[in-house]
Amino acid sequence: IKTTVISSETAYNLLAPNLMDLKHEEFWILLLNSANHVISKHKIAEGIANKVLVDIKGIAKLAISEMAMGLIICHNHPTGNKKPSQEDRTLTHNIKQALDLFNIKLLDHIIIAETTYFSFADDGIL
Numbered sequence: 001i002k003t004t005v006i007s008s009e010t011a012y013n014l015l016a017p018n019l020m021d022l023k024h025e026e027f028w029i030l031l032l033n034s035a036n037h038v039i040s041k042h043k044i045a046e047g048i049a050n051k052v053l054v055d056i057k058g059i060a061k062l063a064i065s066e067m068a069m070g071l072i073i074c075h076n077h078p079t080g081n082k083k084p085s086q087e088d089r090t091l092t093h094n095i096k097q098a099l100d101l102f103n104i105k106l107l108d109h110i111i112i113a114e115t116t117y118f119s120f121a122d123d124g125i126l
Contacts, residue, residue: 008119
């Protein structure tokens with residue numbers, strides 16, 4: 001059965017089990033087709049307690065190779081603070097710009113903080 005992402009909550013529920021109890025940051029992506037069915041889920045990077053380095057070229061390469069039409073990015077804040085940092089905002093903007101070149105939509109950036117989350121799309125800042 002194909003999983004369809006219909007909201008930030010759907011994306012959170014798909015990714016939270018991988019990220020919610022970690023003591024370090026990780027960065028994951030969900031690749032989606034044009035109907036928002038999940039093609040695949042990938043861990044892109046593993047960081048330290050308060051930082052993770054993300055290779056934007058690697059994200060674009062994966063999305064192109066799997067013929068994704070949409071993408072959701074996600075990382076965790078082990079501190080429990082779900083508020084995006086300026087670095088989170090800048091990274092989101094840069095990933096969106098890179099994907100735009102290939103007509104791949106960045107649909108959301110989810111930040112998981114313990115049992116809650118922040119959605120860039122829901123907050124209107126994507």
